[in-house]
Ligand code: SF4
């Protein structure tokens with residue numbers, strides 16, 4: 001295996017390799033150099049969040065998976081919370097929250113998500129790390145790519161593709177594990193007992209990961225990613241992004257006898273910023289669509305500055321206005337900052353309201369239409385209702401049904417009203433009959449109220465559910 005970082009070369013050695021560094025024009029594969037540095041470390045730290053994607057599904061909550069998107073049963077379990085189809089608006093708000101958060105972060109600090117968190121960028125980084133480990137530095141990789149077929153080439157390519165394939169399969173399985181109990185999934189994988197949907201999803205993810213991260217790499221960001229397209233409207237002259245200090249760097253020119261040429265700026269044309277760039281762009285040409293703002297060129301340039309004894313920061317996080325020495329608009333005076341944050345705040349309130357108003361039990365009452373009421377032989381009038389009890393808990397519970405009215409004091413209720421089993425995560429229906437003596441009725445329609453009471457705790461459905469519990473009692477008035 002080869003050493004993966006290339007930090008110890010002298011300036012002369014770097015100049016000797018410069019002819020191999022090309023700006024990415026899309027026609028040829030780019031071979032990216034890896035170097036150590038503080039943004040490289042930060043990138044690893046940020047990308048470690050994806051460990052959650054791989055291992056989060058193994059977390060248990062009681063007798064089930066802590067986070068499970070149970071599509072066949074149309075339930076999403078997030079620890080104690082169960083979200084049913086009627087609560088999906090909360091998930092929509094959550095998505096809105098993340099979309100706006102992305103917009104806020106992009107407006108302030110550019111494509112931080114692309115550079116540090118995006119799955120395409122991170123998987124590509126890991127695939128190229130494996131490539132560098134097996135095939136060597138960019139010039140060794142190029143040599144191997146152009147070499148004729150040999151056992152060594154076959155071995156290296158096979159090993160690389162094998163490792164890529166393992167990661168791709170593991171990615172597919174890890175994705176499906178959020179929708180399928182992970183332990184059952186693994187046993188189904190080993191017993192070759194996967195259903196069509198799971199098998200197809202794993203296969204698609206495996207092929208997608210292998211091709212997108214292994215072969216298409218930065219081309220995915222250039223041609224397939226819609227977010228890269230809209231970034232131009234999100235970043236402005238005040239966004240703090242990796243930028244080349246053009247005033248300090250220009251006119252650029254190579255060192256002569258180890259020193260800067262009189263009148264030249266600090267950029268010594270070593271092209272290390274291009275060599276380490278995962279998308280192969282030249283940041284010295286200004287902001288461009290291909291830049292995913294991973295800041296690895298800052299590491300590369302800082303290292304060069306240290307080697308030539310100049311201050312670091314020729315490429316640095318700064319805004320265009322800052323680089324040009326203009327006054328920057330303070331963040332609090334930027335309209336888009338306030339608009340984005342307002343939407344962010346609204347979606348947070350919506351999510352908090354949605355979660356706090358979630359009730360473990362919900363009741364819906366449907367009055368029978370045919371017939372509207374029945375006059376019975378004993379002189380009473382009876383109405384029929386269908387009650388739909390939604391139990392959002394993870395366990396079955398038992399409930400009693402009660403009916404009240406401020407006007408009709410002697411209401412009687414019959415039917416299945418005691419110890420009704422409300423199945424976990426399901427709607428349970430029951431039919432009840434409510435009656436009162438005809439002479440009690442003073443109007444054709446009287447408001448009544450149904451309640452459900454949990455047998456064990458004696459708790460009623462919360463007041464939030466009042467509207468679902470109200471109904472009417474119909475009857476003829478003489
Ligand atoms: S900006 Fe820095 S890394 Fe890039 S060519 Fe100039 S000196 Fe080298």
Ligand code: SF4
Nearest residue numbers: 277291292294295297
């Ligand atoms: S130009 Fe710099 S910040 Fe942009 S993608 Fe390349 S290395 Fe990353």
